[in-house]
Amino acid sequence: MTTAASPSPQRQVPCEKCPLRAQTALRDFSQDELDFVRGFKSGELTAEAGTTLLVEGTNSAHLYTVLSGWAIRHKTLPDGRRQILNFVLPADFLGLQGTVLGEMQHSVEALTDMVLCVFPRERLWELYRSQPSLAFDLTWIAAREEQLLDEYLLGVGRRRALERLAFVLLHLFLRAEQVGLTADNKVQFPFTQQHLADALGMSLVHTNKTLRRLTASKAVRWKNRTFEVLDRDALTSLAGYQMTDRQPRPFI
Amino acid sequence: MTTAASPSPQRQVPCEKCPLRAQTALRDFSQDELDFVRGFKSGELTAEAGTTLLVEGTNSAHLYTVLSGWAIRHKTLPDGRRQILNFVLPADFLGLQGTVLGEMQHSVEALTDMVLCVFPRERLWELYRSQPSLAFDLTWIAAREEQLLDEYLLGVGRRRALERLAFVLLHLFLRAEQVGLTADNKVQFPFTQQHLADALGMSLVHTNKTLRRLTASKAVRWKNRTFEVLDRDALTSLAGYQMTDRQPRPFI
């Protein structure tokens, strides 16, 4: 029962001062876009670590942009086996699938305390009518997510444990770096080895053994969920290759 | 060197008589949308079985809607291991990822002779400016694709061989049914067990053994790539559950 670690204590951030906007990896908005988004935003949501933000099988009236914090997107089989589909970081957009398909087909769970920007789903149509560039961004976001899933599917389907682990850790590190969550080639990951196992489609024990093999290679360190990249080239080569974004990333 | 089996011999189908439009599973277009699409369409592409339509790592100037035929979307690791990301059927849309992210991150290969509707990628922006409903459809399509990948990732990561196979076969059968490619609970699948193996993330041998176990269950038959569902409930239960679309499907 920790209290949420909001960036600025209990005051909503006005869109024009959105902390995400400082990120170099994100594209700039025009004044018109900014005005629209300000009107579109209906509030902020502060969620504690452990909260389930979206539940598989339910409808959600909202769309979210993550302002701070980490989450996972996951699905669970009837008998409890769980697959983490991907990790959610600041600037990520949540809930599109629900808009489009009715009820959510996956759940989202906060790994840390989070702050999210909230948009009312029923007004999404206005966005499409009046803001083609933002509409395009939403498609962009969905397509990028799809690309990411392609990559993960390739990994889970065809890569061996060590490559798969190296790939996912490298990818998470790069994403964290993009949004300024790294320092000194280190990140504080908010997840346990069990989470990693669920993302990799492997058992906890095997994940542990593989992680041990990986650290033995001296390319990385893992201590108390602090992940440190010692030799980025070595890690990249263990992972096979790395994914890169080629365009400034939009967000809403 | 077979000649393509076009639906109507060498004559381009006008959009208002698009054969896909007859499908009940697809939504209707307004006159305005129809007019736009007619102008947007730049031609038709006939591709022979075996052709690679889109190549990982290259840019493509076009977007496609599949009018007829089957294809696979796949990725390959440097050492040749291949993962089929999903199967492409009539009414599917191809190329969005490329628009949005620059070069394609996956390849698309025709499994049968195909006819595709071609749209110039550089005019996509007009669609967003003047046709918000079609823009929304594109987002819908991307989100639905994402949902599908979620499901496949869950399967490859967490399901056992038999469930996974049952799930994919059931899913493909249902998709084929939606576009009218089944009769008598039978489909003529255009792919070999090797393709199935690459989609499931398993070896050919194990796929074969698993397929044998599945047919032994009397729920399905598989003979010369003809797939027959004998007991849909049994198959569904082996698969765990089935995916269903809840809304009329758009297409462009």
Add this chain to the structure above:
DNA sequence: CGACTTGTTGATGTACATCAAGGTACGTGG
């Protein structure tokens, strides 16, 4: 010319031996 035989090839089916990954159990350490 047409029917039959032979050779080739690609897709399957099955039998091992082997190995990567899973599962259980029981440690440690914060």
Add this chain to the structure above:
DNA sequence: CCACGTACCTTGATGTACATCAACAAGTCG
């Protein structure tokens, strides 16, 4: 108590090897 580390055994999945079977091409014979 929960996350992590490891040992030990089990098992699901792989890889190799080889047999079967149908489709198809080429050549042969009546």
